[in-house]
Amino acid sequence: MTAKAAAPYGRVTQKAPAVAEIHIIWITAGLGCDGDSVSITAATQPSIEDVLLGAIPGLPKVHLHNPVLAYEVGDDFMKYWYRAEEGKLDPFVLVVEGSIPNEKIKKEGYWAGMGTNPKTGQPITTNEWIDRLSPKALAVIACGTCATYGGIHAMEGNPTGCMGLADYLGWDWKSKAGLPIVNVPGCPVQPDNFMETVLYLLYQVAGLAPMIPLDDQLRPTWLFGKTVHEGCDRAGYYEQGDFASSYSSPKCIVKLGCWGPVVNCNVPKRGWMAGIGGCPNVGGICIGCTMPGFPDKFMPFMDEPPGAKLSSTAISAYGKAIRALRSITNDTVNKEPKWRHPRAELTTGYHPRSF
Amino acid sequence: MGTITAERKEEASQPSQLVEMNWDPITRIVGSLGIFTKIDFGKRKVAECHSTSSIFRGYSIFMKGKDPRDSHFITSRICGICGDNHATCATYAQNMAFGVKPPAMAEWIVNLGEAAEYMFDHNIFQDNLVGVDFCEQMVKETNPGVWEKAQKTAAPHAELHGYRNISDIMTALNPFTGAFYREALQMSRMTREMFCLMEGRHVHPSTLYPGGVGTVPTVQLFTDYIVRLMKYVEFMKKVVPLHDDLFDFFYEALPGYEEVGRRRVLLGCWGSFNNPDVCDYTYERMTDWGRGMFVTPGVVVDGELVTTDLVDINLNIRILLGSSYYDDWQNAETFVKKDPLGNPVDQRHPWNQSTYPKPQKRDFAGKYTWVMSPRWYDKRTRDYLALDTGGGPIARFWATALAGIVDIGYLKATGHSVKIYLPKTMSLPEVELEWKIPKWSNAIERDRARTYFQAYAAAAALYFAEQALAELHAGRTKTWNDFKVPEEGIGCGFHEAVRGVLSHHVVIRNHKIANYHPYPPTPWNANPRDSFGTPGPYEDAVQNTPIFEENGPENFKGIDIMRAVRSFDPCLPCGVHMYLGNGKVLETHHSPMFGLQQP
Numbered sequence: 001m002t003a004k005a006a007a008p009y010g011r012v013t014q015k016a017p018a019v020a021e022i023h024i025i026w027i028t029a030g031l032g033c034d035g036d037s038v039s040i041t042a043a044t045q046p047s048i049e050d051v052l053l054g055a056i057p058g059l060p061k062v063h064l065h066n067p068v069l070a071y072e073v074g075d076d077f078m079k080y081w082y083r084a085e086e087g088k089l090d091p092f093v094l095v096v097e098g099s100i101p102n103e104k105i106k107k108e109g110y111w112a113g114m115g116t117n118p119k120t121g122q123p124i125t126t127n128e129w130i131d132r133l134s135p136k137a138l139a140v141i142a143c144g145t146c147a148t149y150g151g152i153h154a155m156e157g158n159p160t161g162c163m164g165l166a167d168y169l170g171w172d173w174k175s176k177a178g179l180p181i182v183n184v185p186g187c188p189v190q191p192d193n194f195m196e197t198v199l200y201l202l203y204q205v206a207g208l209a210p211m212i213p214l215d216d217q218l219r220p221t222w223l224f225g226k227t228v229h230e231g232c233d234r235a236g237y238y239e240q241g242d243f244a245s246s247y248s249s250p251k252c253i254v255k256l257g258c259w260g261p262v263v264n265c266n267v268p269k270r271g272w273m274a275g276i277g278g279c280p281n282v283g284g285i286c287i288g289c290t291m292p293g294f295p296d297k298f299m300p301f302m303d304e305p306p307g308a309k310l311s312s313t314a315i316s317a318y319g320k321a322i323r324a325l326r327s328i329t330n331d332t333v334n335k336e337p338k339w340r341h342p343r344a345e346l347t348t349g350y351h352p353r354s355f
Numbered sequence: 356m357g358t359i360t361a362e363r364k365e366e367a368s369q370p371s372q373l374v375e376m377n378w379d380p381i382t383r384i385v386g387s388l389g390i391f392t393k394i395d396f397g398k399r400k401v402a403e404c405h406s407t408s409s410i411f412r413g414y415s416i417f418m419k420g421k422d423p424r425d426s427h428f429i430t431s432r433i434c435g436i437c438g439d440n441h442a443t444c445a446t447y448a449q450n451m452a453f454g455v456k457p458p459a460m461a462e463w464i465v466n467l468g469e470a471a472e473y474m475f476d477h478n479i480f481q482d483n484l485v486g487v488d489f490c491e492q493m494v495k496e497t498n499p500g501v502w503e504k505a506q507k508t509a510a511p512h513a514e515l516h517g518y519r520n521i522s523d524i525m526t527a528l529n530p531f532t533g534a535f536y537r538e539a540l541q542m543s544r545m546t547r548e549m550f551c552l553m554e555g556r557h558v559h560p561s562t563l564y565p566g567g568v569g570t571v572p573t574v575q576l577f578t579d580y581i582v583r584l585m586k587y588v589e590f591m592k593k594v595v596p597l598h599d600d601l602f603d604f605f606y607e608a609l610p611g612y613e614e615v616g617r618r619r620v621l622l623g624c625w626g627s628f629n630n631p632d633v634c635d636y637t638y639e640r641m642t643d644w645g646r647g648m649f650v651t652p653g654v655v656v657d658g659e660l661v662t663t664d665l666v667d668i669n670l671n672i673r674i675l676l677g678s679s680y681y682d683d684w685q686n687a688e689t690f691v692k693k694d695p696l697g698n699p700v701d702q703r704h705p706w707n708q709s710t711y712p713k714p715q716k717r718d719f720a721g722k723y724t725w726v727m728s729p730r731w732y733d734k735r736t737r738d739y740l741a742l743d744t745g746g747g748p749i750a751r752f753w754a755t756a757l758a759g760i761v762d763i764g765y766l767k768a769t770g771h772s773v774k775i776y777l778p779k780t781m782s783l784p785e786v787e788l789e790w791k792i793p794k795w796s797n798a799i800e801r802d803r804a805r806t807y808f809q810a811y812a813a814a815a816a817l818y819f820a821e822q823a824l825a826e827l828h829a830g831r832t833k834t835w836n837d838f839k840v841p842e843e844g845i846g847c848g849f850h851e852a853v854r855g856v857l858s859h860h861v862v863i864r865n866h867k868i869a870n871y872h873p874y875p876p877t878p879w880n881a882n883p884r885d886s887f888g889t890p891g892p893y894e895d896a897v898q899n900t901p902i903f904e905e906n907g908p909e910n911f912k913g914i915d916i917m918r919a920v921r922s923f924d925p926c927l928p929c930g931v932h933m934y935l936g937n938g939k940v941l942e943t944h945h946s947p948m949f950g951l952q953q954p
Contacts, residue, residue: 187432277551
């Protein structure tokens with residue numbers, strides 16, 4: 001029997017991807033903390049090694065160029081950047097992490113840079129890298145809230161004038177393949193949310209999925225279509241008008257600063273990793289870290305959101321009544337039916353004929 | 356113990372041949388760092404080194420006027436790998452400024468979270484980032500001779516970790532394809548799950564507050580933690596001997612390797628893991644409760660423990676400029692003239708710092724980085740010491756060992772070593788490890804201490820879990836105490852970020868933040884030449900590092916420099932630049948010179 005003949009019948013299920021190989025160029029040199037790169041090392045659905053080692057069928061072979069994980073250093077590492085700029089690293093996906101400073105507001109110097117310009121000996125600014133690489137990229141992903149919308153470093157009073165990637169490139173920006181910027185916010189990004197978005201785009205590149213569905217804020221709809229509150233296991237306390245007045249309490253913490261009812265995020269539902277952790281579900285107020293208005297519109301974080309006062313007051317009367325009624329029912333269902341007993345009689349309602 | 360770094364004899368036989376070699380960015384660290392060197396290929400050593408960071412964000416500027424209760428949420432975002440250390444340190448400073456002592460249960464929960472952070476972070480850094488510098492692929496490319504030897508060298512502890520020869524350990528460290536690399540990556544996830552149990556989310560926690568935590572202490576919480584912890588304890592019983600074998604092999608294979616990354620013993624540790632039995636967060640009693648920490652604060656100079664007093668440590672911090680892109684604040688406002696004990700506070704202390712960024716061209720003869728130069732004023736000698744953290748563990752161990760205070764069953768500081776007890780696990784018997792004060796503060800010993808500290812953190816967590824369960828069983832489950840933000844106040848927090856000393860200093864006026872200056876470990880390690888001309892620790896440690904790499908200038912990887920720099924566990928959310936120019940020859944000299952003094 002030849003080797004060819006030995007090919008199993010089931011191999012017909014395996015399709016070669018439309019693109020055989022793809023590179024991911026990952027810029028961490030925005031104004032950030034590298035927390036998103038660290039975060040993705042926590043992902044398991046899929047994990048980074050699942051994607052790089054080909055554990056998921058149908059995907060192109062992926063070459064990752066991320067400074068936190070790279071084998072190469074210095075120019076050996078930067079050569080991929082230069083090749084991408086020259087159009088010799090095609091196709092590639094550009095990932096941007098960190099907010100984009102405004103380099104136009106000062107006379108000289110730099111807020112953020114990566115690599116050294118061989119002609120001037122000065123750092124190459126992050127903005128220049130975005131200008132060089134974004135026109136050549138198949139797709140551009142903004143990873144984490146700094147890159148998507150500006151985040152912490154774009155807070156009121158900041159000296160750098162920084163902003164999100166879409167603010168910098170334009171909200172209508174499209175890649176050469178016609179894709180808008182894909183925003184995956186979160187501070188940091190929830191590990192699996194990001195890797196799942198990468199996976200979707202790889203499927204799309206491979207010809208196995210339609211255009212990625214994004215909302216107005218360029219977020220994947222299946223990840224950011226629900227609020228924190230809708231996925232929070234403390235929301236039941238809210239419905240019953242049962243609010244915590246101390247951070248020690250396991251009840252709903254909306255009166256202590258939680259913004260969950262109005263924040264688009266799946267973390268309480270999904271957990272932080274492996275279903276563990278989160279925010280209000282484990283006692284941490286939601287500070288809105290996935291949102292375009294973060295952080296300023298949520299500060300001071302530890303005060304009750306102004307909009308929550310009305311709704312939490314309104315629900316208190318209804319919730320209190322419901323809680324009382326449920327308490328009665330709860331007592332009832334906490335008692336076993338009366339026919340379960342050791343007495344020498346059967347009271348279940350069955351009337352035996354044969355014993 | 357060792358005194359000053361031994362003078363190195365000049366070898367007249369080899370002519371000097373200086374080549375400019377730069378690496379920008381340095382990868383496999385967190386943040387943006389560039390290392391610019393002049394390497395003497397004639398003498399095979401680094402003649403000069405500048406380190407530069409390429410990112411500025413401005414926390415101290417945009418935090419002004421904000422609500423002081425928000426500081427831990429904001430400052431967590433300083434760092435993407437040890438953000439929780441910042442959040443924790445910020446709550447320590449808040450607790451002092453607000454006058455609140457959290458319930459004991461909250462303190463044990465924070466300690467369990469922070470212990471998990473050390474277990475995670477040292478693990479992923481050591482075996483997925485630093486480890487690559489010791490992997491088969493790297494060693495083959497830089498020192499084929501060492502790879503040859505590794506294949507013939509049996510690993511002394513093979514029966515404990517399962518790798519027969521040293522070369523097998525190196526192969527297992529290959530990125531992504533190596534078995535141990537992947538095992539470590541997976542273990543770094545499990546420890547992050549432990550972290551999330553206590554602090555909600557990694558790396559920016561959700562459940563920390565001034566006054567305590569929002570984490571709900573239940574039987575399930577601690578079960579979930581302890582089950583994972585015991586798997587890590589078992590892992591440590593293999594990892595410590597594995598790294599001992601690997602690191603000892605480098606000393607053996609490359610005689611003189613102890614000089615790589617070596618500098619004078621100038622170590623700082625600000626202490627970690629508060630003890631709720633003694634810690635009330637008052638400044639007035641900080642000396643006592645600082646000594647009650649489960650990692651002892653201390654400054655070690657030339658092997659001598661200069662102080663363990665947090666008040667002393669605090670008052671002698673000085674922030675110098677010199678080569679950084681800032682205007683000076685010498686004539687700016689003095690926010691805190693005296694500390695709560697009546698001691699004068701220097702104008703160059705973080706409480707009194709004002710930050711005036713001044714972006715400008717990079718000039719290695721002038722200003723070349725966004726990092727300032729923190730120093731510790733040694734009043735005995737009137738020196739502004741460029742303390743380093745050695746990446747954290749070596750300084751923590753050295754201070755804790757010499758202080759001889761910690762004694763909690765699982766851990767014991769002996770005065771010259773630290774003993775770590777790991778109980779029986781699923782498939783391995785009990786083990787006692789002992790970290791002993793090494794002969795050098797160098798790259799290999801910084802890396803070795805990192806492995807041992809993973810075990811230290813695990814052993815400490817066993818103790819904390821017992822304490823937390825005792826609280827739970829006694830019904831003391833309260834995790835938060837209320838407080839009022841004062842109209843005016845000051846606070847400071849001291850902690851150990853994973854890679855070393857961390858302090859937060861806050862001044863409150865009109866219920867708002869009037870001044871806030873965090874000092875994480877990397878400014879201590881990655882700083883430039885200060886106003887006295889003293890180089891920062893990376894610069895100092897890389898300068899005079901001998902070159903063992905077998906490659907010449909044309910395909911030089913700088914592996915010995917990389918090992919020296921990464922031994923400090925750089926974490927500049929800014930960047931490291933490693934730029935290997937074109938090997939431009941600068942100068943050729945035939946006499947030994949280049950007076951690069953040690954500080």
